[in-house]
Amino acid sequence: MSDPKPIPLSQDPHALREPRDKTLEAAIGREVRSLRHRQRMTGAELAAQTGLSVGMLSKIENGVISPSLNTLTVLANALKVPVVQLFQAYEEPRGCMHVKAGEGVEIDRAGTRAGHQYNLLGHIGSNASGVVVEPYLITLDSESDRFPTFQHEGIEMLYVLDGTMLYRHADQTYLLEPGDSLLFDSDAPHGPEELNTLPIRYLSIITYPQSA
Numbered sequence: 068m069s070d071p072k073p074i075p076l077s078q079d080p081h082a083l084r085e086p087r088d089k090t091l092e093a094a095i096g097r098e099v100r101s102l103r104h105r106q107r108m109t110g111a112e113l114a115a116q117t118g119l120s121v122g123m124l125s126k127i128e129n130g131v132i133s134p135s136l137n138t139l140t141v142l143a144n145a146l147k148v149p150v151v152q153l154f155q156a157y158e159e160p161r162g163c164m165h166v167k168a169g170e171g172v173e174i175d176r177a178g179t180r181a182g183h184q185y186n187l188l189g190h191i192g193s194n195a196s197g198v199v200v201e202p203y204l205i206t207l208d209s210e211s212d213r214f215p216t217f218q219h220e221g222i223e224m225l226y227v228l229d230g231t232m233l234y235r236h237a238d239q240t241y242l243l244e245p246g247d248s249l250l251f252d253s254d255a256p257h258g259p260e261e262l263n264t265l266p267i268r269y270l271s272i273i274t275y276p277q278s279a
Contacts, residue, residue: 221275
């Protein structure tokens, strides 16, 4: 029996988006100009439809002035697009956090059992992706609790750095050794059931939807 063919992934990890503008005025201007060109409209035609002067429209398209919300609404209606589309070329600040070795903050995470040391490796708050990511470095020693009682929303991935353990997810157990990974739905009960070779260190990366 031949091995199943791998499922092709839909995203190119090396792809780049179109360059984004650093200022809101430039982003709006570029989008207005692009939409006008796509609809084969001259500046004079768009100005006439919106009641703006040609000079004012030129200033907007060149990012010289910041148009009012009323002006943006009139432009969006004339270009037959939602107002929010005029902002899509703006480069929003993107979060990034660098944590040096040994500087992860040790925390008590909800549901933490005795002897489970959690070091948070970084945190980004509200972001445009709508997804929260919590990366932890977890250390288990001879005093660590062995009962699998963790259960929370989201998807979790484990990557073992040191030691070996038997890890339970729902009604299945998995022997995890250095270099092994485990990706699972964390809504099911899960956790280390047998600690075979101590100390054990592994990465735990949890993702879940951002609260509204």
